[in-house]
Amino acid sequence: MNYAGRYEGRAAIITGGASGLGRAVAERIVAEGGTVSIWDMNPGLEATCEALGAHGVRVDVSDADAVVAATAESVAALGKVDILICSAGITGATVPVQDFPIESWLQVVNVNLNGLFYCNRAVVPHLLANGYGRIVNVASVAGKEGNPNASAYSATKAGVIGFTKSLGKELAGKGVIANTLTPATFESPILAQLPQSQVDYMRSKIPMGRLGEVHESAAMICFMASEECSFTTASTFDTSGGRTTY
Template sequence: MTYTNRFENRSAIITGGASGLGKETAKRIVAEGGKVVLWDLNAAALEAAQAETGASGTVALDISNPEAVKAGAAQSKEILGKIDILVCSAGITGATVPVWEFPLDSWQRVIDINLNGLFYCNREVVPYMLENGYGRIANIASVAGKEGNPNASAYSASKAGVIGFTKSLGKELAGKGVIVNALTPATFESPILAQLPQSQVDYMRSKIPMGRLGFVEESASMVTFMVSEECSFTTASTFDTSGGRTTF
């Protein structure tokens, strides 16, 4: 595939960058002339992902820790020189059980990573973007945040929160040169599927009119548009890669 230089002189932080959508997005940004720092909890996987993507640096941290996120943002600014782009791709699924059986610790961990952690990342990075007078943020939500998946209440609630948060932040920043949107993919082939029973994967596939799971490359292509200069008049919105499952 031939790439342009959409990200020449642009610098990005990508959370969940050691695998899946985060890693694929990093590859594309680097291939198109950008600089990337990968964030992930898995330090060993980060080292391999840096070699694979050509990232400028890595930060191993738990995004549910606000102090770690603050330090990680400062460290990334030091590596990159400036921060133009944030892709919040880190996330977990949690337990796959009905609400009345949902373990409290699993609920809390999903909310802490998928919603609170994403909030911490946005909160710490936005001031760097305001300094530049330019920024692009892609917060990775899910069709589950629009429709709700049974036996996935914590995940669905957290992703609905990401959508609402993104709409709010996007409107706050609309006149300041910083564009904020969410991606709402249906299930796509990714390491996160290992956290789910096959029955849940089969259910989610059955809801997609195209009759298949997505490919990570399809969502990465959308994300790279969302965080490019080409995305200049859409903010506080959601972009859909769901094979027809959600059309709103």
């Protein structure tokens, strides 16, 4: 489909945008006329930004002060920010709760939940100043249903859903819309963090019988981040092949 010009004049910050889903979204926003600042710790950040013509900031989203500094840098580079897409995340250990390393638990919470909060907290004032904004916080079907041996990931993604419902209601009527995406497992570099048995389990739970494709979730996010998404906020959009329908 041709959405040329859909993001004309719009500026987006995308966390985790150097690879996977974040990169696919960045590619589309740039292709559709927008400007993008990618936040990532990925070694390929500079190459991605050069390929897309995007601005880049190497930032650890679990560091609140670094997020504040990254926000100021991105706003200075882009002139403003209209869109925040938080797709940075990690899986953590794949073990039962009784064996779950405390260090891994804290790391997952710090990146997936605390880091997402820091990003939203830093960017929201700029969106309110514009009187316009779109926020997409990427969660997971694991946040709705829970995946065994993935307690930290499931807990943090459930937290993202609850956080975004609260935020969306706070911002309703102020020109800023906040929603969350709950994809099922899709082909992505993050799968390298998981044992094949866990990937096979998650595939088996999808009624369509396959993993998702990154472009399917990217297409949904690009709708959620656009002006077209104008009367849905504090809500959850699903790309799960029928696994979750609520």
